[in-house]
Every structure is written in C-alpha cells, then in structure tokens.
Amino acid sequence: MTLDVLIDSDPEWDSSIDWAALARGAAEAAIAESAFPQLALGERPVEMSIRLANDEEVHALNAEWRGKDKATNVLSFPMADAEEMDEGSGPELMLGDIILAHGVCASEAAEKSIPLERHATHLLVHGTLHLLGYDHMDDGSAADMESREIRALSRLGISDPYAGETL
Structure with a gap:
C-alpha cells in the first residue's frame, strides 16, 4: 500500500507520534474488515492520502464539498467504486483522500478522556471505510459500518469506542 501522510505545518500535530505508522495500521485494519480484504493482501497496489490539517482547512473543505459551514473531525473523498475495488488485479487503485481536523479531533478526544492518537486512529478507520464505500446514512448501514470499525480497532x-452508546 502506498500511503501519503501530509502533516500540517501547524505545530498542533504532535511530531513525536509516528502518524504515518498509525495511519497505515488504521487503513490496513479497516481494509481487512471490509468487503475487499484482498486489498490488504497486496494483490493489487493501493494508494491513499491522509492529511492532518487544522480546523480552518477542514472547515473550508467541508463548506465547499458538503455545504456545511463548520469544521468536522474527518472528511473522506473516495476515488474508487466497488467494481474497481473488487477487481483482483490491475493498475494501482487510488482509494481516495482522508483529512483530519486537529482542533475538532483533540476536543473530542478530551471529551472522551482518551489520547488524541487513539481517537485519530478511530477516525482514520472510519474515514478509510468511507473510502471503501461504507456510510451511516440509515440504521442498517450505520450498524454495519460501526461493527466493522469495532473489529478493525x-x-x-x-477497545470499542461505542460501548455504552446507542445508534
């Protein structure tokens, strides 16, 4: 898997954390729990990009692409469809881009009393599943996506980040 991890020059993202390794682990775990586990086996080259950004950048992207005038924790921009992901071989498959907003992620982690890197891992798993075609638009798809997240994590x-929560 080719994984490009770009870290915002803003010093908020702790440089002592190996974000590239964390992102790779999250992406590989999510892929392994998807309907396309063959992508995790290296049978077909896969590429994705992860950007660790600030809230302002994510706010602008969220407004432009989703029409929501606020920052959010994670945005995913899929580039492949299920048919492409299901092909056993072929040229490198560009899954898409994931962008995390530091301030939102850090605030959510603090609210949950968990380390930022743990919450970021969850969001990267979540974002990767979006790249793989999963969503949470209805109860059934939300339950499926959540169970895949739990298994990947x-x-x-x-541990299960949803323990004690209901859909």
Missing part, C-alpha cells in the same frame, strides 16, 4: 488493540 480490535485488531489494533483499541
């Missing part, structure tokens, strides 16, 4: 030694 378990692969990384992270």
Whole structure:
C-alpha cells in the first residue's frame, strides 16, 4: 500500500507520534474488515492520502464539498467504486483522500478522556471505510459500518469506542 501522510505545518500535530505508522495500521485494519480484504493482501497496489490539517482547512473543505459551514473531525473523498475495488488485479487503485481536523479531533478526544492518537486512529478507520464505500446514512448501514470499525480497532488493540452508546 502506498500511503501519503501530509502533516500540517501547524505545530498542533504532535511530531513525536509516528502518524504515518498509525495511519497505515488504521487503513490496513479497516481494509481487512471490509468487503475487499484482498486489498490488504497486496494483490493489487493501493494508494491513499491522509492529511492532518487544522480546523480552518477542514472547515473550508467541508463548506465547499458538503455545504456545511463548520469544521468536522474527518472528511473522506473516495476515488474508487466497488467494481474497481473488487477487481483482483490491475493498475494501482487510488482509494481516495482522508483529512483530519486537529482542533475538532483533540476536543473530542478530551471529551472522551482518551489520547488524541487513539481517537485519530478511530477516525482514520472510519474515514478509510468511507473510502471503501461504507456510510451511516440509515440504521442498517450505520450498524454495519460501526461493527466493522469495532473489529478493525480490535485488531489494533483499541477497545470499542461505542460501548455504552446507542445508534
């Protein structure tokens, strides 16, 4: 898997954390729990981009692409469809881009009393599943996506982030 991780020059993202390794683990775990686990096996080259940004950048992207005038924790921009992901071989598959907003992520992590890197891992799993075609637009798809997130995070030694919550 080719994974480009771009970190905002803003010093908010802790440079002592290996964000590239964290992102790779999250992406691989999400892919392994998807309907396309063959992508995790390296049978077909896969590429994705992850940007660790500030709230202002994510706010602008959220307004432009989703019509929502606010920052959000994670944005995903899929570039492949299910048919392309299901092909066993072929040229490198560009899954898409994921962007995290530091301030929103940090605030949510603080509210949950968990480390930022743990919450960011969850959001990267969530974002990767969006790149793979999953969504949470209705109860059934939300439950499916949530169960995949829980299994992917378990692969990384992270407990169920939804424990005690209801859909």
